[in-house]
Amino acid sequence: MSKKEKIIKVASKYFSEVGYDKASLDDVAKEVGVSKAAIYYHFKDKFALYEAVLCSRFGELAKIIDKIDESKPIEALREYIESFGKFLVDKPCFSAIFARELADGAMNMPQSCSKQMSLNLQKLSKILQNGEAENIFAKENAFMVQMMIVTPLINYRTTKKLREVVMANLRDVKNIDVDLEDIIPNLASKIIKALKC
Amino acid sequence: MSKKEKIIKVASKYFSEVGYDKASLDDVAKEVGVSKAAIYYHFKDKFALYEAVLCSRFGELAKIIDKIDESKPIEALREYIESFGKFLVDKPCFSAIFARELADGAMNMPQSCSKQMSLNLQKLSKILQNGEAENIFAKENAFMVQMMIVTPLINYRTTKKLREVVMANLRDVKNIDVDLEDIIPNLASKIIKALKC
DNA sequence: CCTTACTTACTTACTCGTCAGTAAGTTTAT
DNA sequence: ATAAACTTACTGACGAGTAAGTAAGTAAGG
Numbered sequence: 001m002s003k004k005e006k007i008i009k010v011a012s013k014y015f016s017e018v019g020y021d022k023a024s025l026d027d028v029a030k031e032v033g034v035s036k037a038a039i040y041y042h043f044k045d046k047f048a049l050y051e052a053v054l055c056s057r058f059g060e061l062a063k064i065i066d067k068i069d070e071s072k073p074i075e076a077l078r079e080y081i082e083s084f085g086k087f088l089v090d091k092p093c094f095s096a097i098f099a100r101e102l103a104d105g106a107m108n109m110p111q112s113c114s115k116q117m118s119l120n121l122q123k124l125s126k127i128l129q130n131g132e133a134e135n136i137f138a139k140e141n142a143f144m145v146q147m148m149i150v151t152p153l154i155n156y157r158t159t160k161k162l163r164e165v166v167m168a169n170l171r172d173v174k175n176i177d178v179d180l181e182d183i184i185p186n187l188a189s190k191i192i193k194a195l196k197c
Numbered sequence: 198m199s200k201k202e203k204i205i206k207v208a209s210k211y212f213s214e215v216g217y218d219k220a221s222l223d224d225v226a227k228e229v230g231v232s233k234a235a236i237y238y239h240f241k242d243k244f245a246l247y248e249a250v251l252c253s254r255f256g257e258l259a260k261i262i263d264k265i266d267e268s269k270p271i272e273a274l275r276e277y278i279e280s281f282g283k284f285l286v287d288k289p290c291f292s293a294i295f296a297r298e299l300a301d302g303a304m305n306m307p308q309s310c311s312k313q314m315s316l317n318l319q320k321l322s323k324i325l326q327n328g329e330a331e332n333i334f335a336k337e338n339a340f341m342v343q344m345m346i347v348t349p350l351i352n353y354r355t356t357k358k359l360r361e362v363v364m365a366n367l368r369d370v371k372n373i374d375v376d377l378e379d380i381i382p383n384l385a386s387k388i389i390k391a392l393k394c
Numbered sequence: 395c396c397t398t399a400c401t402t403a404c405t406t407a408c409t410c411g412t413c414a415g416t417a418a419g420t421t422t423a424t
Numbered sequence: 425a426t427a428a429a430c431t432t433a434c435t436g437a438c439g440a441g442t443a444a445g446t447a448a449g450t451a452a453g454g
Binding site: 019021022096099100102103104105106107109114115117118121122125141142143144147148151152154155156158159160161162163165166169170172173175176177178183186187190191193194195 | 293311315352
């Protein structure tokens, strides 16, 4: 792995763990084993490094989503949700970064990333429209459905500690802290049920 | 309104708009019309001010949720979702702060707040259990249902600009940017449908 | 095949701005 | 008079970004 790739990898860990502002490039440099100026050799500034992290992830995701066959609406919707879920499981840093980005109003999301998010939404929109044409789904606001899928999943990862605190507070509420992997098919089934005519 | 209350109000605006780290107490002080040291007269440090903001909001929310009559599961669930939604509409600063807190893993959420969040979850859990006992709902993970309710709603507010960007990218995907008020009953119906046996 | 010119990929050592937090003094209300 | 509610003016630390230097490699010319 090149130094540049290593910088991206370590930076994505820091951005994920502590957020953009608290992530210190001094720390990133120290962990990579280079000087801070080496980061500035490869990236124009802190934000360019963040862009590199974000774009690589959103690019991978968009590729996966793009492959989904949208002809059978229910199967396609399940695959859409499960693909997204699997991506979060595979890329543990992505959940927190994405969640922060949404919470932040996607204020500093590079154009290329928002374009790829748009493509994902377009895919979902087509799936829903096909379902509507076949009288399987009712007419829906695609963005809202997107939010129903994306936000519970990305925030599930980020709230692990919160679940522990809540479980400590409430002894009678059980079985709260389930693995993300088990949550995904459950959410998929619920959303499909909610959308079916 | 006392200076202290005014500080909390302005601070909550800044925390909401730019997040904890970027919110500068110099800016808060300037907008309130006091010196920064006046903030330190009323609050031990920046985090204590943040706690005050957070606790006042979570306290109000918990009071509202606590009043819900949980005997009729479906009506109670609808009221739970709509009360939460209404709270977000009434307190526009809360969405972003809550969203950031969840994205952050609720790392710096004061105990008193996580306790009140636990109480909300307990209410939801009771509603679900009553529904289960009456064979209206299946057995559910209350935390996951909580996430399905809370995360789309809080992130809906924060993603207004993202929706505009997406709509500019995709001309054929229409009617995405609906008011939060209209989203709430829609989400409530969908979640109830998803949970019904 | 070896020297010169140039590039790549860094390092060291700094600057500069911002911002949380404070010490000490001042005004205001009771 | 004295306590509460401030203000002024500062410190100290941290972190983004940079200027200047350098070792190692590559290409070109003689």
